[in-house]
Amino acid sequence: MTTLNVLILVCILYVVFLFAVAFAADRAALRGRGSWLRSPYVYTLSLSIYCTAWTFYGAVGFAARSGLEFVTIYLGPTLIMIGWWWTLRKMVRVGRSQRITSIADLISSRYGKSNLLAVIVTVLAVIGTTPYIALQLQSVTLSFAAFAETDLTATTLPDMHSTALWVAGGLALFTILFGTRNLDANERHHGVVMAIALEAVVKLCALLAVGIFVVWGLSGGVAATLDRIDASAIAHFEVSGSRWIGLTMLSAVAFLCLPRMFQVMVVENEDEDHLRTAAWAFPTYLMLMSLFVVPIAAVGLELMPEGANPDLFVLTLPLMDGRDGLAILSFLGGFSSATSMVIVAAIALSTMVSNHVVMPLWLYFSGGAAMVSGDVRHVALLARRLSIAGVVLLGYVYFRLSGGGTALAAIGLIAFAGVAQFMPALMGGLFWRGATRTGALAGLIVGAVVWIYCLFLPSFGPSMVLPQVVFDEGLFGLHWLRPRALFGSEGMDPVVHAVLWSLLLNTAAFVLGSLLSFPQPVERLQGAQFVNVFDHSGTPGGWTGGMAQSEDLLIMAQRIMGATEAQALFAEAAQRQGLAGYLPEPSPTFLQELERELSGSVGAATAHAMISQIVGGAAVSVEDLMAVADETAQIMEYSSQLEAKSQELVRTARQLRQANEKLTQLSVQKDGFLSQISHELRTPMTSIRAFSEILRDTGDLTPEEQSKYASVIHDEAVRLTRLLDDLLDLSVLENGQVVLHVQTGSLADLLDRAERAAGVQGGTLRVMRDRMAEAVALTTDLDRLVQVFINLIANARKYCDGQPPILTIRTAVVDGELVIDFTDNGSGIAPAQQAVIFEKFSRIGQHKAGGAGLGLAICREIMARLGGAVSYLPGQKGAAFRVTLPLSARMAAQ
Amino acid sequence: MSAERGPMFLARRTYRLRRLSDAARMLPIAGAVLFSVPLLWETEGVRTTRAMFYIFGLWIVLAVIAGVISARLRPTDTEEDPKGSQER
Numbered sequence: 001m002t003t004l005n006v007l008i009l010v011c012i013l014y015v016v017f018l019f020a021v022a023f024a025a026d027r028a029a030l031r032g033r034g035s036w037l038r039s040p041y042v043y044t045l046s047l048s049i050y051c052t053a054w055t056f057y058g059a060v061g062f063a064a065r066s067g068l069e070f071v072t073i074y075l076g077p078t079l080i081m082i083g084w085w086w087t088l089r090k091m092v093r094v095g096r097s098q099r100i101t102s103i104a105d106l107i108s109s110r111y112g113k114s115n116l117l118a119v120i121v122t123v124l125a126v127i128g129t130t131p132y133i134a135l136q137l138q139s140v141t142l143s144f145a146a147f148a149e150t151d152l153t154a155t156t157l158p159d160m161h162s163t164a165l166w167v168a169g170g171l172a173l174f175t176i177l178f179g180t181r182n183l184d185a186n187e188r189h190h191g192v193v194m195a196i197a198l199e200a201v202v203k204l205c206a207l208l209a210v211g212i213f214v215v216w217g218l219s220g221g222v223a224a225t226l227d228r229i230d231a232s233a234i235a236h237f238e239v240s241g242s243r244w245i246g247l248t249m250l251s252a253v254a255f256l257c258l259p260r261m262f263q264v265m266v267v268e269n270e271d272e273d274h275l276r277t278a279a280w281a282f283p284t285y286l287m288l289m290s291l292f293v294v295p296i297a298a299v300g301l302e303l304m305p306e307g308a309n310p311d312l313f314v315l316t317l318p319l320m321d322g323r324d325g326l327a328i329l330s331f332l333g334g335f336s337s338a339t340s341m342v343i344v345a346a347i348a349l350s351t352m353v354s355n356h357v358v359m360p361l362w363l364y365f366s367g368g369a370a371m372v373s374g375d376v377r378h379v380a381l382l383a384r385r386l387s388i389a390g391v392v393l394l395g396y397v398y399f400r401l402s403g404g405g406t407a408l409a410a411i412g413l414i415a416f417a418g419v420a421q422f423m424p425a426l427m428g429g430l431f432w433r434g435a436t437r438t439g440a441l442a443g444l445i446v447g448a449v450v451w452i453y454c455l456f457l458p459s460f461g462p463s464m465v466l467p468q469v470v471f472d473e474g475l476f477g478l479h480w481l482r483p484r485a486l487f488g489s490e491g492m493d494p495v496v497h498a499v500l501w502s503l504l505l506n507t508a509a510f511v512l513g514s515l516l517s518f519p520q521p522v523e524r525l526q527g528a529q530f531v532n533v534f535d536h537s538g539t540p541g542g543w544t545g546g547m548a549q550s551e552d553l554l555i556m557a558q559r560i561m562g563a564t565e566a567q568a569l570f571a572e573a574a575q576r577q578g579l580a581g582y583l584p585e586p587s588p589t590f591l592q593e594l595e596r597e598l599s600g601s602v603g604a605a606t607a608h609a610m611i612s613q614i615v616g617g618a619a620v621s622v623e624d625l626m627a628v629a630d631e632t633a634q635i636m637e638y639s640s641q642l643e644a645k646s647q648e649l650v651r652t653a654r655q656l657r658q659a660n661e662k663l664t665q666l667s668v669q670k671d672g673f674l675s676q677i678s679h680e681l682r683t684p685m686t687s688i689r690a691f692s693e694i695l696r697d698t699g700d701l702t703p704e705e706q707s708k709y710a711s712v713i714h715d716e717a718v719r720l721t722r723l724l725d726d727l728l729d730l731s732v733l734e735n736g737q738v739v740l741h742v743q744t745g746s747l748a749d750l751l752d753r754a755e756r757a758a759g760v761q762g763g764t765l766r767v768m769r770d771r772m773a774e775a776v777a778l779t780t781d782l783d784r785l786v787q788v789f790i791n792l793i794a795n796a797r798k799y800c801d802g803q804p805p806i807l808t809i810r811t812a813v814v815d816g817e818l819v820i821d822f823t824d825n826g827s828g829i830a831p832a833q834q835a836v837i838f839e840k841f842s843r844i845g846q847h848k849a850g851g852a853g854l855g856l857a858i859c860r861e862i863m864a865r866l867g868g869a870v871s872y873l874p875g876q877k878g879a880a881f882r883v884t885l886p887l888s889a890r891m892a893a894q
Numbered sequence: 895m896s897a898e899r900g901p902m903f904l905a906r907r908t909y910r911l912r913r914l915s916d917a918a919r920m921l922p923i924a925g926a927v928l929f930s931v932p933l934l935w936e937t938e939g940v941r942t943t944r945a946m947f948y949i950f951g952l953w954i955v956l957a958v959i960a961g962v963i964s965a966r967l968r969p970t971d972t973e974e975d976p977k978g979s980q981e982r
Contacts, residue, residue: 068942071949075929078953082960083922085915085967226943237945241933248929273968280961287953294946 007147010328011335015170018339021198022178022191029190037190038270040277045197046264047282048204050077050255051289052132052341053139054412056203056334057311059290063297064310067234070293072244073412074286076251081282084275087256088265090430092275094533095266099596103262103422104352109599110429110530111437112523113608118356120444121422125259125352126391127456128418129345133395134402135411136338137164139311143334146315147327164399171342172392176385179347188268192343196264199336204288206333210314211292213326214299218317225295232298246496247413253423253503254416260341263348342392350387358383363610380560402460413495414459421447421502424510433527435510438517443510447502454483455498550583553594556610560598569597673840676853680723684716691716726854730840733861740781740865747818748774750782751809754789758797765797765805773811776818780885784862788870791855792822792881800826802878816887821873823880834872911967918963925956 029037036042055073062070080087091106100106104125108118141163178191219225229235255261269275300313308316315334318326362379424443428435453475457465466483474481480488486501519527550570557566573593574584584590591611598607691709695701701709732738748771760767778785796807802825810821829837840857856870863870868885929952932945 068945068949075949078956079922079925079929082925082956083919084964085918086922229943229946230941235942237932237935237940237942239933241930244933245930248926276964276968279964280957283953283957283960287950287957291950294942 004144004148007144007328007331010332014332014335015174018195018198019174019177022174022195024191025194026178026191029188037194040271040274041281042193042197043264043268043270043274044278044281044285045200046193046268047261047278048200048285048289049196049260049264049340049344050258051200051203051286051337052412053136053334053338054132055289056207056337057139057143057314058135058412059293060297060300060313061309061311063234063293064301064313067239068237068294069239069243069247071290072247073251074290076248076253077255078283078286079248080252080255081279084279087427087430088275089272090533091256091266092269092272094430094530095269096272097533098529099599101267101355101599102348102352103257103259103426104356105599106262106266107422107425107429107440108356110523110526111425111435111440112520112526114437114441114523115356115360117425117437117440117444118352120441120448121425122349122352122356124418124421124444124448126349126394127452128415129259129349129391130394130398131402131411132415133342133345133392134399135415136342137167137395137399139334140164140167140338142309142312143315143331146312146319147331150319161400164396167338168342168392168396171339172346172389174339175343175346175350175388175392179343179350179388180381180384188270189347192347193264193268196340196344199340200285202336203333204285206329206336207289207292207314209326210318210330210333211296213321213323214292214296214317217323218299218303218321219295225299228302229294229298232301234294234298234301240493242496243493246493246499250413250416250420250495250499253420257419257422257426258416259348259352259419260344263344263351267348342395346388346391349391350384353387353391354380354383358387411459414455417455417495417499417502418448418451420499421451421506423503424507428510428514429527429530431531432514433524433531434514435527436514436517436519437523439510439512439514442513443506443508446509447506450486450502450505451498454486454501455494458483458494550586553586553591553611554583557594557598560610569594669839676840677727681720684720684723688713688716688720723854726858730854730858730861733858733865736865738784738865741783742780743782744777744779745782746774747776747778747811747820750778750786751789754786754793757786757790758793760793760797763797765793765800765807767793768806768808770809770811776811776813778818778885780866784866785885788859788862788883791859792870792883795855795881796822796824796826796879799879800824802826813887817868818885818887820883820885821876821880822883823873823876824878826878828877828879829872831874834874837872838870914963914967918960918967921956921959921963925952928952 025037059070059073062073094100095106098106098109100109104118104121107121108114111117141161144163174195175192178195179189215222215225219228296313296317297310300308300310300317303320304310304313304316315327315330318324318330359380362383421444424447425435425440428443429440458471460466471483473479475483480486484494484497485492486497489497489501492500554566554570557569560566561569570584573590577584577587577590579585595607595611598610691713695706695709695713751769751774755761755767793807796805800807805824805826807822807824810823812819812821838856838860840854859870863883863885866885868883870881870883873880873882929949932940932948935945
């Protein structure tokens with residue numbers, strides 16, 4: 001037989017181990033090498049605080065009383081968990097983006113940071129959780145007592161109250177030690193979470209071990225166990241539909257609303273991605289936890305003596321069989337379930353109590369001066385520690401008062417129904433923008449009153465709090481107000497009855513209140529932030545800075561966050577604003593950021609109130625909101641305008657660059673042109689001058705010599721004139737001042753004219769033509785076109801070095817354009833020069849033919865005027881020019 | 895309201911993701927319905943063991959499906975329809 005002392009020793013060793021784990025995890029997190037602390041499995045395991053001692057001991061008791069119905073308590077959370085995409089994802093996102101510290105904080109933030117709402121939620125949560133904590137203490141003391149009964153060496157049974165007191169004290173110490181290390185509730189309690197995860201493993205292993213022992217050890221296999229279940233009192237699946245569905249729904253709602261679940265699920269959430277693992281892992285955990293419950297209950301009912309407490313079968317079955325080791329493991333499992341629940345619940349409640357009750361009160365009584373004179377950080381921490389102690393103490397007091405008589409499961413369900421009252425406000429807040437503070441207040445109050453009246457007070461038993469006459473005759477003798485048969489709904493299960501009516505009336509009040517009231521501006525902002533959290537994870541507007549004194553803000557922040565953190569935050573903000581030192585401009589952005597940081601420590605409502613005290617005039621009017629909205633719209637408009645402008649600028653810059661390049665080229669061309677022209681003018685001028693000087697100064701010239709010199713002068717003068725004519729022609733053409741004389745003629749005639757004018761007859765050049773194709777009538781400036789042809793033919797005559805030189809003129813109509821190719825059989829033009837032949841003064845090789853190099857330039861200009869083009873055609877085994885002319889200028893021949 | 899709707903048709907990947915999130919939404923509803931099925935069985939004579947097999951089997955199946963779905967779905971794959979919940 002295990003002595004109590006061994007049990008106590010094991011217990012103390014286990015607690016020491018938990019302290020060590022929590023301490024090590026905190027240290028590891030502090031040193032930044034605790035990546036395993038952030039595993040999704042740790043998150044999943046931490047969720048298992050849903051399974052309290054109620055699950056560990058109570059589920060078997062529940063099953064022993066009403067069979068498989070116990071499973072509804074786990075089906076609800078399973079459904080919520082596999083439906084994470086609906087709600088949990090949104091809750092976690094909102095919790096992270098708004099730096100939510102508790103469920104009271106979430107509801108208060110959503111409804112315009114209303115502290116009244118937070119207080120109501122907090123009070124309701126404390127009322128709902130206190131019995132639950134008492135339940136945990138009770139289960140630990142009961143399990144101690146179960147051991148003590150079997151311990152023959154113990155002379156006296158241990159005092160139940162003192163056991164509970166020891167447990168409560170130890171838990172409070174642990175929670176204060178690891179739950180209030182840092183003030184910022186948003187910072188993860190790595191130590192606590194790690195200890196809880198460990199306890200989750202212990203309780204699962206313990207329950208599975210007991211289950212395996214019962215199935216294979218006591219019953220002799222699966223088949224035998226099934227037979228025993230079939231033979232037991234719970235062999236038949238007899239559940240009422242209303243309880244089955246009602247309890248599943250209630251447990252689902254409670255899973256979302258329980259402050260401790262909110263704490264581990266949302267506040268301690270490290271990474272939204274962890275939900276993905278928890279989505280399947282947590283249902284699996286719950287399934288394993290409930291797998292052996294019915295077998296244990298059935299076997300316990302069969303083997304244990306009549307009147308044995310079924311809540312303790314998990315413990316008493318191994319004890320009865322003399323399996324002390326297993327019994328101790330089982331005890332540790334129950335102990336783990338109880339302690340982890342109390343720890344997290346105490347943290348969650350203390351955050352709520354200190355942020356929403358103690359801090360506002362303290363701020364109120366110490367007045368605005370406290371902002372700059374008191375040590376808020378110290379006060380907040382103290383408030384939280386006292387709250388933890390207070391919450392645990394309250395649980396103990398409840399345990400003492402209630403005497404530990406009621407069945408465990410009953411208390412659990414009552415607590416569930418209490419916190420379920422948060423549901424309409426919570427879900428409405430997350431999914432309905434029309435939900436208002438008035439509605440939430442109305443719903444919460446109505447729900448809480450109905451719950452207290454129909455379930456909480458009657459749970460103490462008739463004549464304890466509510467006199468028997470109220471049960472029988474209703475409140476004030478109104479028959480329809482009987483707490484167990486509201487509005488005449490008789491014969492319902494009390495829990496289902498209370499849940500149904502409280503949630504119905506709660507939701508009705510919430511919806512009606514929301515529909516009939518008009519939300520405050522802050523509420524509307526927050527509503528949009530919450531409901532559309534996936535669209536914009538931005539912050540609500542509202543602070544119009546400028547009046548705030550950065551220094552005051554820093555002083556206040558230091559008191560709340562601690563000097564180093566606050567200074568770092570301010571310095572960073574200042575740096576972002578491009579300022580040196582610690583004092584940033586109190587811009588709205590900065591104020592919002594600061595408010596969020598502070599809300600992590602003292603809750604959104606308090607943070608809002610504190611900043612508003614310094615900033616002054618924090619109330620946001622609709623006009624402000626409109627202004628903010630307008631401003632945003634304007635900024636967006638402005639930024640798109642800016643974008644358009646900058647694109648335009650880029651375009652302009654590109655155009656300017658191109659223009660500049662062109663100008664540079666033109667300048668080079670102009671220089672080249674000037675030097676060319678002076679050269680071209682100078683050459684004939686020089687000979688004219690020389691020969692005219694000879695004529696003037698030399699007396700004895702023969703008439704032949706005179707005639708010869710005079711004709712040289714004449715020729716040079718003609719050449720000069722031609723050059724000037726060409727230049728003039730080109731300038732006229734380039735300036736677009738040319739007047740076209742449109743006439744109609746045949747292409748063949750034009751080519752004939754050009755051939756004659758180019759002096760082909762009598763020369764060596766042979767011209768090959770296709771007269772059939774040339775039977776095309778043209779309506780254009782024929783003289784100008786002929787000028788082009790003359791130029792091209794003359795060029796061939798002058799430069800073609802073929803033996804004998806042949807010029808082929810081909811005419812064709814391609815794509816509605818008249819195409820005339822002038823191809824000779826000479827050596828053609830080198831590719832490098834092809835690009836420049838149409839430039840002014842470009843001449844190929846030595847100018848043996850004495851041209852000025854303007855011909856092709858003029859041709860190009862003419863063709864451009866006529867709407868066509870002249871271009872060099874490469875790859876023709878000789879120089880080839882292509883003249884194209886749109887046929888629109890052509891009249892139909894014949 | 896119709897001013898800035900999303901595109902009417904989506905790329906294959908986005909389409910898959912949306913259907914996957916639909917499945918994630920449907921799963922708890924299907925689970926709730928299926929878990930209520932034992933209530934429809936004839937009240938007399940249904941053995942607890944049979945109900946246990948059904949419920950725990952369904953439990954495992956739901957966990958597996960949830961695992962398959964959430965392995966492909968990330969919380970950041972968000973495509974919440976903001977228009978539907980707009981305050982107007």
